[in-house]
Amino acid sequence: MIVAANFKTHMTRQGTREYLDELSRFVAARERDDTVMVFPPATALECGSTGVLVGAQNAYATRNGAFTGEIGLEQLEEFEIRTILIGHSERRHVLGESQEDIVHKCNFFKEQGFRIIYCIGEPIEIRESGSDALMEYLERQLEGIDLGYEQLIVAYEPVWAIGTGLTPSTDDILLIHNALKKIVKRPLLYGGSVKPENAREIMALANVDGVLVGGASLNIDDFTSIIQSTR
Ligand code: 13P
Numbered sequence: 001m002i003v004a005a006n007f008k009t010h011m012t013r014q015g016t017r018e019y020l021d022e023l024s025r026f027v028a029a030r031e032r033d034d035t036v037m038v039f040p041p042a043t044a045l046e047c048g049s050t051g052v053l054v055g056a057q058n059a060y061a062t063r064n065g066a067f068t069g070e071i072g073l074e075q076l077e078e079f080e081i082r083t084i085l086i087g088h089s090e091r092r093h094v095l096g097e098s099q100e101d102i103v104h105k106c107n108f109f110k111e112q113g114f115r116i117i118y119c120i121g122e123p124i125e126i127r128e129s130g131s132d133a134l135m136e137y138l139e140r141q142l143e144g145i146d147l148g149y150e151q152l153i154v155a156y157e158p159v160w161a162i163g164t165g166l167t168p169s170t171d172d173i174l175l176i177h178n179a180l181k182k183i184v185k186r187p188l189l190y191g192g193s194v195k196p197e198n199a200r201e202i203m204a205l206a207n208v209d210g211v212l213v214g215g216a217s218l219n220i221d222d223f224t225s226i227i228q229s230t231r
Pocket of ligand 1: 006028045088089157162163165191192193194212213214215
């Protein structure tokens with residue numbers, strides 16, 4: 001299974017370093033081969049650690065250049081970062097990235113051989129329009145993405161479940177993951193209000209290959225408890 005932590009705009013470099021040290025010790029002591037990933041803020045990308053994959057939450061589709069405020073390939077390479085989150089709902093809906101921007105970014109990092117966690121998910125109004133509308137929406141978010149790319153992982157994160165404490169029912173997660181797995185033959189993560197209390201039930205579902213955790217990953221005890229819940 002894959003268990004990934006997205007810190008978003010939380011944690012300092014020092015805090016990330018302490019967190020990763022503790023997490024590395026925890027992972028080393030386990031006799032399981034789950035993949036554990038952490039996506040810290042860009043200021044903490046140098047904190048690489050053994051046994052835990054550190055990835056970037058975002059980067060610009062360029063090696064370097066005049067893109068004020070962005071980081072590119074050159075900055076990621078310095079810290080040997082080879083994993084990136086693309087298409088997260090906050091980048092789409094808060095920071096205004098279009099599907100076209102996201103496809104471009106995905107193709108750029110694919111050409112560089114990055115492991116890509118590609119995020120999709122519907123807002124509440126689509127959810128309320130029924131399951132056909134929901135699947136059509138998710139399929140549109142997959143348009144232009146090379147679903148055969150061997151370093152691709154897809155994360156299904158319903159926008160209305162992110163940071164709200166709400167989650168779809170396990171029946172709904174199962175239905176959506178089953179439908180997605182027909183299109184995406186790659187690992188499929190679920191994200192959106194995953195916490196120690198629901199992680200085991202969610203990761204027990206067929207076609208859920210892991211979880212992408214926001215809020216609950218900020219507390220190391222909660223995150224390690226989620227890692228303990230893998231099937
Ligand atoms: P929460 O776990 O805080 O709902 O966030 C999920 C998420 O956006 C992970 O990328």
